[in-house]
Amino acid sequence: MTQIDYGLRIGLMNGLEEVTKMAERLAPGDQLKLVEHLAHKLQRQTSAKKPADLYGAWKGKFPEDIDVFQEIRGIRDEWKKKFDID
Numbered sequence: 001m002t003q004i005d006y007g008l009r010i011g012l013m014n015g016l017e018e019v020t021k022m023a024e025r026l027a028p029g030d031q032l033k034l035v036e037h038l039a040h041k042l043q044r045q046t047s048a049k050k051p052a053d054l055y056g057a058w059k060g061k062f063p064e065d066i067d068v069f070q071e072i073r074g075i076r077d078e079w080k081k082k083f084d085i086d
Contacts, residue, residue: 023034079085 023031026034
């Protein structure tokens, strides 16, 4: 860990400690409101993320002349043999 990383970590720890001490001075009802507020905010932030666009993500990863349907049929045939499905 570099001195810069260490310094940032200490700064974050001090900030977290300071906020924790401030929260502990709140009345229990206000502490609960704070937790609810933070939980709701985090839930909105995590649920608001859009899924990654995967269009073209596999481009160039497979030969251009591959017959996907033939490959799928081959896999299904192997499964049928393995699991004795007719």
